Amino acid sequence: MNTMNATGINAATTEGGQTADATEDRPYGPTRGQPFADEARFKLRDVSVYYGETAAIKKVSLDVARNEVISFIGPSGCGKSTFLRTLNRMNDSIDGCRVEGQLTLDGEDIYSDSRDVVELRARVGMVFQKPNPFPKSIYDNVAYGPRIHGLANRKSELDDIVERSLRGSGLWEEVKDRLDAPATGFSGGQQQRLCIARAIAVSPEVVLMDEPCSALDPIATAKVEELISELSESYTIVIVTHSMQQAARVSDRTAYFHLGHLVEVDETNQVFTSPQHELTESYITGRFG
Amino acid sequence: MTDQPSQAEQVRRSLKRRYRKERRFRSYGIAAIAVALLALAILFIDIIGKGYSGFLKSTVTLEVTLDSDVMMLEDPTDKTARRMADFVAPLQQALMAELPPEAQDQPRAVRGLINNYASDALKKAVAANPEWMGSTRTMTFLASTDVDVYMKHQSDDRYSIKLSEQQQGWVDELAERGVIDLSFNDVLFTNGDSRNPSQAGVLGAIMGSLFTMLVTLALSFPIGVAAAIYLEEFAPQNKVTDFIEVNINNLAAVPSIIFGLLGLAVFINLFGLPRSVPVVGGLVLTLMTLPTIIISSRAAIKSVPPSVREAAEGIGASKMQVVMHHVLPLALPGMMTGSIIGMAQALGETAPLLLIGMVAFIVDVPGGFLDSATVLPVQVYLWSGSPELAFIERASAAIMVLLTFLIGMNALAVWLRRRLERRW
Known part of the structure; x- marks a missing residue:
């Protein structure tokens, strides 16, 4: 859990020595804890997301460091999924959705006009709440990404990628004899791990996970969580979860969202043992949410 | 409490x-x-x-003696000689041989039993086999329409029997001996229309329907599906799109005869395409079928679960790839079902085709898209309005043929949907 010190998370500096008082922009005061990192992959500054006129995310500033697992928690409707989806522009297809603020991935603007969204999504993979394999075979599911991005020139290379990805998601031993079987015939947990294999088959740098275990039983959840811990060695992972235990188990840092505001973000054990903001404390102690 | x-x-x-x-x-x-x-x-x-009864025909089987003196035909290979020759006489002779002696004095009444086209059939047979001359052959000819009506409907007083009492007696006797017989009406499926009911068939109308449907399918399916994909996936949501959408729905409610007027004004008068041809019929029916196909295709696209779309987008598939690789294969069964139902509607459509001249009396079976033709429902319309009662049973037979096609197409739609539908 304490690996974050190595990546150098800085404490939030309150500007001009201002106290943590509420302002119009930040009714819950400035974000507590350590929102910024030295070695940041995503640098997000004053990000607001609007659906039509209503703001779902209000002036959120946050860094996501290299090879960290950061989880977003908060009550339903707090905007954590929306925020996650702005990171690979999955909200683009929603009518009336507008993003303001600065968002960069490795120093490059995510929302600039010259940014190719296809290339962005090849670098920032995504796993969804409900397992959503294509109605095709296991093999075709995993091979789809590499195929469309032209990552393999020969069949043998593609086979390697498929095997590597399925091993990476811990599914290889279970499905290696049934690669041609339709993916939709497998259990929910297997389907979700297949979706993770599909996401990592294109070797993304970041994997976004939107409540990946909410449709799974406890045993499948344990497997996926184990997988997340393994993946964190080579990928940056951003995970939205409703389960505080899950956040505590898998993530290095935890960010608490409330009604579109980022209230607190800190090392996970810090958030769960000594939250700085009373809203965070109420949430993690189960008084609401 | x-x-x-x-x-x-x-x-x-x-x-x-x-x-x-x-x-x-x-x-x-x-x-x-x-x-x-x-x-x-x-x-x-x-x-x-x-x-x-439209599927049955009355035939006369005769021992025809092909005598060159009786027929006044010396050289059966000479076309001019054949034209001058008498092919009715041997038929009449053969028929008289089957009848009681008093028939000898009434050649007109005897000739009335056999079809007007029987001599043509004999002429063709002789032209094809000149060596038959001088021999006696057993051949089967169509009976006259009057005999046909009498054979099928003698007990039905809606039909007026035109044979005289004496002729009726002859027919009864010949039928008993098996000279006159009812058999399967292959003429119905090998001939085009005719003024003579026993010579009339639906092949011309079937071919006309086929060519018209081919044009309709070739145009309306690709255009309809492309329009649906564009409107559903690529079109920006604005006033113009809304306007187009409302108008497509309106188009689906326009009476079909209006499309016929449009076809007449635009395709025939403006573009100068010929009248009565399957191409114009197909174009008009395309206009009529398009809204059905667009609406059902859009519904099929909408029913593709968003999770599949998201999954593909999440890996970095471009818009085009999402549509081509994922949305289209899943929506295709629905699109095809809608299209087949649209086509079945077009197959049964009559009104717009009347206006572009596909209601003409056409004897030749059309061989292409630019040959004058009629279609099955119009053929039914033509025959059912005919004063000759023998056409009524043929109209009913044509309706049965049409219904068979329609049921077949609908069954195909159901089968395709079951076959191609994938679960997710």
Whole structure:
């Protein structure tokens, strides 16, 4: 859990020595804890997301460091999924959705006009709440990404990628004899791990996970969580979860969202043992949410 | 409190009421279906009862002696000689041989038993086999329409029997001996239209329908699907798109005869395409079918679960790839079902085709898209309006042929949907 010190998370500096008082922009005061990192992959500054006129995310500033697992928690409707989806522009297809603020991935603007969204999504993979394999075979599911991005020139290379990805998601031993079987015939947990294999088959740098275990039983959840811990060695992972235990188990840092505001973000054990903001404390102690 | 019925008692009482309601509701449904089935049964019984005789033809089997003196034909290979020759005489002679002696004095009454086209058939046979001259052959010819009506409908007083008492007696006798017989009416499926009912067939109309449908399918399916994909996936949501959408829905409600007028004004008068041809018919029916295909294709695209779309986008598939690799394969069964139903509608369409001249009397079976043609429903319309009663049974037969095609197409739609539908 304490690996974050190595990546150098800085404490939030309150500007001009201002106290943590509420302002119009930040009714819950400035974000507590350590929102910024030295070695940041995503640098997000004053990000607001609007659906039509209503703001779902209000002036959120946050860094996501290299090879960290950061989880977003908060009550339903707090905007954590929306925020996650702005990171690979999955909200683009929603009518009336507008993003303001600065968002960069490795120093490059995510929302600039010259940014190719296809290339962005090849670098920032995504796993969804409900397992959503294509109605095709296991093999075709995993091979789809590499195929469309032209990552393999020969069949043998593609086979390697498929095997590597399925091993990476811990599914290889279970499905290696049934690669041609339709993916939709497998259990929910297997389907979700297949979706993770599909996401990592294109070797993304970041994997976004939107409540990946909410449709799974406890045993499948344990497997996926184990997988997340393994993946964190080579990928940056951003995970939205409703389960505080899950956040505590898998993530290095935890960010608490409330009604579109980022209230607190800190090392996970810090958030769960000594939250700085009373809203965070109420949430993690189960008084609401 | 104690005199109040217990809750369980209240529930039990309301249950009874609920079940009664449910039974009543179910019986309404059953009644509705029964009425629909009854209507269908009446339709089928009526059409089949009237039309089955259209699938039968009356034939006369004769021992024809091909004598060159009687026929005044010296050289059967000479076309001019054949034209001058008498092919009725040997038929008349052969028929008289089967009849009682008094028939010798009434050649006109004897000739009235055999079809006007029988001599043509004999001429063709002789032209094809000149070596038959001088021999006696057993050949089968069509009986005259009057004999045909008498054979099929002598007990039905809606039909007027034109044969004289004497002719009726001859026919009864010949039928008993098997000289005159009823057999399967292959003429119906090998001939085009004719003024002579026993020579009339639906092949011309079937071919006309086929060519028209091919044009309709080739144009309306790609255009309809492309329009649906564009509107559903690529079009920006604005006033113009809304306007187009409203108008497509309006187009689906336009009476089909209006499309016929449009076809007449645009395709024939403006573009100068010929009248009565399958190309124009196909173009008009395309206009009519397009809204159906677009609407059903859009519904099929909408029913593709967003999770599949998201999954593909999440890996970095471009818009085009999402549509081509994922949305289209999943939506295709629905699109095809909609298209086939649209095509079935077009196949049964009459009104717009009347206006572009596909109602003409056309004897030749069309061989291409630019040959004058008519279509099955128009053929039914033409025959059912004919004053000659022998055409009525052929109209019923044509209806049966048309219904067979329609049922076949609908069955194909159901089969395709079952076959291609994928679960997710």
